[in-house]
Amino acid sequence: MPRKPVARDAVLDAFEALLIEVGERAATLDAVAKRAGVSKGGLLYHFPNKEAMIAALLERLDRLAEVEIGAMKAAPEGASAFFIKSSLWADTPMDRVFVAATRLAEVAHEETRRRFAGIQQQWLDVLAEEIGPDHAKAVRYMGDGLYFNAMFESGHGEAAAARQADVEALLAAVELLRKG
Amino acid sequence: MPRKPVARDAVLDAFEALLIEVGERAATLDAVAKRAGVSKGGLLYHFPNKEAMIAALLERLDRLAEVEIGAMKAAPEGASAFFIKSSLWADTPMDRVFVAATRLAEVAHEETRRRFAGIQQQWLDVLAEEIGPDHAKAVRYMGDGLYFNAMFESGHGEAAAARQADVEALLAAVELLRKG
DNA sequence: GTCTATATGACGATAGAC
DNA sequence: GTCTATCGTCATATAGAC
Numbered sequence: 001m002p003r004k005p006v007a008r009d010a011v012l013d014a015f016e017a018l019l020i021e022v023g024e025r026a027a028t029l030d031a032v033a034k035r036a037g038v039s040k041g042g043l044l045y046h047f048p049n050k051e052a053m054i055a056a057l058l059e060r061l062d063r064l065a066e067v068e069i070g071a072m073k074a075a076p077e078g079a080s081a082f083f084i085k086s087s088l089w090a091d092t093p094m095d096r097v098f099v100a101a102t103r104l105a106e107v108a109h110e111e112t113r114r115r116f117a118g119i120q121q122q123w124l125d126v127l128a129e130e131i132g133p134d135h136a137k138a139v140r141y142m143g144d145g146l147y148f149n150a151m152f153e154s155g156h157g158e159a160a161a162a163r164q165a166d167v168e169a170l171l172a173a174v175e176l177l178r179k180g
Numbered sequence: 181m182p183r184k185p186v187a188r189d190a191v192l193d194a195f196e197a198l199l200i201e202v203g204e205r206a207a208t209l210d211a212v213a214k215r216a217g218v219s220k221g222g223l224l225y226h227f228p229n230k231e232a233m234i235a236a237l238l239e240r241l242d243r244l245a246e247v248e249i250g251a252m253k254a255a256p257e258g259a260s261a262f263f264i265k266s267s268l269w270a271d272t273p274m275d276r277v278f279v280a281a282t283r284l285a286e287v288a289h290e291e292t293r294r295r296f297a298g299i300q301q302q303w304l305d306v307l308a309e310e311i312g313p314d315h316a317k318a319v320r321y322m323g324d325g326l327y328f329n330a331m332f333e334s335g336h337g338e339a340a341a342a343r344q345a346d347v348e349a350l351l352a353a354v355e356l357l358r359k360g
Numbered sequence: 361g362t363c364t365a366t367a368t369g370a371c372g373a374t375a376g377a378c
Numbered sequence: 379g380t381c382t383a384t385c386g387t388c389a390t391a392t393a394g395a396c
Contacts, residue, residue: 007379022288023288024287025205025288026288028372029371029373030370030371038381039380039382040372040373041379041380041381041383042379042381043380044373045381046379049372049373103286105332106204106331106332107203107204108202108203108205113332116332120329134349134352134353135353137350137353138350138353141322141324141325141326141329141346141350142325143321144325144326144329145320145321145322145323145325145328146321146324146325147328148324148325148327148328149300151286152285152296166317166321169313169314169315169318170321173314173317176356176357176360177353177356177357180356180360187361187362208389208390209389209390210388210390218362218363219364220363220364220390220391221361221362221363221364222361222363223362224390224391224392225361225362225363226361228391230390230391
């Protein structure tokens, strides 16, 4: 039974947090090391280069996305409602990797984009099962829009909370689509 | 009557194009100067520093956004349908500044974010006049989601064109909301 | 107005001590 | 495993010639 590399995870957490809070450009090796409480050399022992750190983050994304898809399929309120609600920033582990990875995708990182496309396709498939392919697109873009806007908020706490009212409006719209 | 500074506009066009095509990180002063066909020194004559270049881009954004709001209000198919359609990448001057500015907002540029919030609020107001405040949010997020996804595509030509089918689905959803 | 040359500072990464 | 020291590269910006 291999034990968890604690320091390695701490570094990855720091990288994730910096991507979320200050963006890709400021998430430098120096900054990550400092936040994780290690030296730059110490960081580079765990990850030989920055690409390796990104790869580890994308693996975390895939792992959590799988869990999320499962939860969406099993959601008692239905996949669409679950999807809309989960598009709100809630500071869950999944939310954190997702937004962190988004910061990388912004910067023209092809591999990250590929992973995203894959995950989004899975979501779309589950939505389509519930409300059909066309309305699934409407729901999908609503959720994406919600995420998109949350991404551009600095703190990710106060402002995102204010979007709660928006979620109610979106859920009502989804209900209309389901009946239509 | 002051004449247009042609070289200055060429530099700004180059900056905009690089932001769209290769992202914020690669839109360096060197790259902009090269693309605009001037030296770095020549560029810095027109814009004393990078912030000045960004400020000029944001002014262009505000100017074109004003035009867009007007077109949206006057649209014969209705504001909502116009909004959804215009959320597709069409390589118009407005699309170009908007996406270019988005690249800056991603990188935690506060001033850019403020401008965005202002423009989006105006759009939301116009939408609300047509279909009410709640459905306006649904439409708004659908459009944002569309834009968000288009932004992450490299070429901005082929893949964005493939989203045309999605627009049809969204327009149908908007119709349902309008009646609901 | 537009250029070349250069100062200054970060970033990613390597080498090697402990 | 984690550190310090350092190198090469590239970015923004300045100085000053033409």
